[in-house]
Amino acid sequence: MTDERWTNEFLDAMREQCDPPADEAVRSLFAQGMVGSANGLMKQLVAHESVTAEQLPVPLRGYFEQSAKLPSWADKELIREGQAVFSRCGPLSVVALVCASLPICYAGAEGVQVLHMTARLQTDTQRRIVETAQMVVDVMSPGGLEHDGWGIRDAQKVRLMHAAVRHLIRQSGRWNPEWGQPINQEDMAGTLVTFSVVTIRALVKLGYTLSAREAQAYYHAWRVVGYVMGVDERLLPESFEDGEVLTDVILGRVLHACPEGQAMTKALIDLLEHIIPGNLFDGLSSTLIRYLVGEKTAELIAVPPSDWTRALVKPLKLLGWVMDESDEQNIVAEKLSELFGRKLLEGIVWVGRGGERPPFRIPDSLRETWNVRSREQQL
Template sequence: MTDMRWANEFLDSMREVCDPPADEAVQSLFTQGLVGSANELMKQLVAHETVSAEQLPVPLRGYFEQSAKMPSWADRELIREGQAVFSRCGSLSVVALVCASLPTCYAGAEGVQVLHLTARLETDTKRRIVETAQMVVDVMSPGGLEPDGWGIRDAQKVRLMHAAVRHLIRQSGRWNPEWGQPINQEDMAGTLVTFSVVTIRALEKMGYTLEPREAQAYYHAWRVVGYLMGVDERLLPEKYEDGARLADSIFARVFRASTEGQVMTRALIELMEHIIPGNIFDGLSSTLIRYLVGDSTADLIAVPASDWTQSLIKPLRLLGWVMDEGDEQNEVSAKLSELFGRKLLEGIVWVSRGHERPPFRIPEALRVSWNVRSREQQLA
């Protein structure tokens, strides 16, 4: 039964609403002829990650000051507990991101049009994955949502970039009004729950079942991020269970097959195959995606059919692992998923984002506890 708080009429209205504070800041840049300085700002945000108030164009100073404020309902203890869950899950969190969250986003037929219009698909997939993974690590690392934390900075930058993308798409004349507004509130909320609800569900499928308090803490941290990124508070329910209902309501509305979503999924799978060295995990990327998002969603984004058992057997043999009769498949697949995630994360660490972008950053404490080799260690 549909929760009446998120009935079709309300969610339809949310497709026509974007993010007024960020949109107004970007519009002011264009109106005042400050586009050049804004472009320079974006380069500085990407390359240097910190910009002083004096370096900001005047229309953006108020935006950055206001958008850094935490909501009154933010529970810092709960945030820390959610970040602790992320730290404990380690590389499984990366698998959940790349093999569940991103593919779920690609199943949204209207929302994926923004990615299609603003990306060079195959060539941009690498950068998009690395930058999304960086945001997740920054938000969920200890201290990421403290004042001046990396997570808050990332949320501010992404929110501003969304506004710039909306402006440019509207000016391009290539947007179909039937899709709603570009990066509208429903699509923003749908994307947000892939980082919380979809991730929690994926972790459980990989054998890491969260206690109710842990799930709520993880969800709460992302609820705070949603607020910082301009998501309407009516689309930020307090309880994880309500967030899960909202996720299912949105997915039921927006999931459809699209050429764009299928192309981006194929590029994602090819990238994972490329950045993980050797051939031990060949085929596991698509197998994990289908397992974590489910067959119906996997079919929409054209994930190749897979044999979960065969995908397990090959790596187990090559790694010299032997399954005892008492071993549960879930336990073995969880260990294999964790190893896959660690190799994937090392691949992300290795990948360059371009000469203007800093290298991928993982707090040293997390890198050591996750047993992820640094770029220098991989070169040795």
């Protein structure tokens, strides 16, 4: 039964709503022929360079000033506690991102159309993973959601990019109105909960037990990000428990099989196999995705079949963590998944965004806590 706050009628209406402040800023940029200036700004933001108000194109000044403001309900202590959770389980959070959050997004048959339209599957999959992981690190690092923190900047940048994509897709004539508006409010909220609720659920399945306070803190930090990114507050429930309800309602509506989502998933799995060094974890990406998203969703996005126990036992034996067959019944998923997450982070650090884009960065304090080697240490 659909929660009376988030009925099908309400969510159908949200599929026709987007983000007026960001959309108007982008419309003004195009109307005034200032897209080149905006592209230069985006490169500065990606490079983590500071940008003054005077450097901003005029149509963007109001947007950046207004969108940097946190909501009145933002709780700084809760945000810090949520970031502390991330500090303790960062590698597992990255596993949750690439093996749960992104695959579930790809199972959203209408929302994934935007990703597929804008993707060159080989090059863009790598860039999307790296830049999404960078945003997660920036948001959840200490100070990331403080005034002018890099998490705030990332959220503002992504919000503006969404508006630009909407503008270009509408002009392309390729969009099917039956999908709702491109990057609409329901799809924005659905994506947001994959970073909060879906990640928290995945962490539990990976063996990391969160207290009710920790779950609420982690969720609250991403709720604040959702506000900065222009998500309607009616789609930002206050409590983690209500966030879980909204998650299940939205996912129950939008998850369907489609060729585009399956192609995006295949590109993701292929990339994960490529960027993780060695062959110790071969096949584990598919196994983890099936385990974290569930068999039903895995079938929608055509994840290759796998045997969770057999896939885990081989690497654990090679590492000396499983000494005899009787230990197979007591495999601890967290231990292997955390190692997988560290190797994945090192792979992301190594491959970066590609081209002339700046490298992936992890604050030294987090890198040391997670025992993740820098690019220089990998040489």
